[in-house]
Amino acid sequence: MAKKSRTKARDQRTTDSTPGEVGPRQPCPCGSGKRYKACHGAPGGGADAFVNRPFEGLPSECDIIALRELVPAGTAPLTLASSVEGSDRTVTLCSLLPMAAPAMVRESGEIWLGLQVQHSFGDPARDLGAVLTKALAAAEAGETGVVGLTDAPGQGPRLQDLVTGDSLDVTVHEGFDYWIADVEDKDSMAGALDPANEAAYPxxxxxxxxxxxxxxxxxxxxxxxxxxxxxxxxxxxxxxxxxxxxxxxxxxxxxxxxxxxxxxxxxxxxxxxxxxxxxxxxxxxxxxxxxxxxxxxxxxxxxxxxxxxxxxxxxxxxxx
Missing domain, CATH: 3.30.1460 (Yope Regulator; Chain: A,)
Incomplete structure (x- = not known):
């Protein structure tokens, strides 16, 4: 009888959870296909705790989710908070960047921030905040190129801490020509866009x-x-x-x-x-x-x- 009671209690502990919390035996919401207890719920598995609604509080939260999960080619300018170093710099939120890069500092000094990336650190908004912070530092140092994360971002600012505004001005593009919009020799690079453009549904x-x-x-x-x-x-x-x-x-x-x-x-x-x-x-x-x-x-x-x-x-x- 005692064994049965212990089994029942253990089953309750592994299946019950508070509202909004992921149970240990449920699929991990990061999309890995593993159970939560074997992925982000494991000790050291994913660094940051999983955040169920990571983009809450951002301008146009629903559009950000759509750009990350549903829209092939879209962009929206971000307004940085005045407290952010380099707040006068142009930052564009993009559905997808070349090679699924997390961010890019362009030759012009403009920063592109990518949404469709495969980070699995539990909180996409913290990932975006960490990448944007690194890109701003690189731009201030005069560096250009791809910026990304190789390790968990830790407890730095989330994207909500870095941007301001009530809504985003979203532009949906027919394809990925915006990747070379600021490049002078567009003809030499246009052919490389063909596979990406062909895969983008209208x-x-x-x-x-x-x-x-x-x-x-x-x-x-x-x-x-x-x-x-x-x-x-x-x-x-x-x-x-x-x-x-x-x-x-x-x-x-x-x-x-x-x-x-x-x-x-x-x-x-x-x-x-x-x-x-x-x-x-x-x-x-x-x-x-x-x-x-x-x-x-x-x-x-x-x-x-x-x-x-x-x-x-x-x-x-x-x-x-």
Missing amino acids: TARLTQVEAAYWTNVGTKEHLRWVMPEPEDQLLDALARLHASGKDDIAPGSRLVGMFRAHGLLAPVWDLPVGTGPEALEDPAAQFAADLAAALADESPLTAEERSARNGLANRQVTIR
Whole structure:
């Protein structure tokens, strides 16, 4: 009996966790495929503790997540806080840099900071803060080239500590020509961009709502929309809209599931081929208004809405 009790207690310790905490037996959110206790949860495994919502507090948090996980080619200028040494320097946040570099100091002294990198130190915002700090120091010293991390960043500033502003001005590019925008001899380097450009699916950011991105993957089109609301409230609201038939974005569209990335959800709609981003603008604005009303509804879910919620919860894919 005592052995059974100890086993039950041990099972509870290894499976129970506080809200937002990753359990030891759960997959590590870094994406390694290992259990948390064998990866970032292991002693010395990942240096920094895993942060579930690392970009919270940054301007345009949802767009940053989209640029890191969903958008092939996008940029946004960052405004450095006045307390940062070199705060007058031009810094551009980029979805992807050549060779997936974490950062680059250009010949002009401008700094490019890359989002799509494979650091696994637990807190991407701290990684970005460490890389940006190193790039600023290199630029001040007159150095140019790639800047990255080879070791865990330690307890230095996070990106939130280095930048300011309420929102980002995001530009989605057709390809990666921005990599050579500041290069004089563009013709000699243009051929090297061809493979990268061919792999970049056409993407566009909607203008009437925040962090909603249309893309064409060839066989179909999608709308992927990163939303800032807490998961439980958002699932309730989406279930209400589904039950009332208000979750269509365009004729023939279908809400097929959602990504979970960096603590937020990104609902995904399948769209008929030929829809394009322009046709989504007004419907997306209407959906945002309907979603706001559903989020404000505090009444208990009906049986139909609970069923819709369960279906949505079962169609989630965790990216990060």
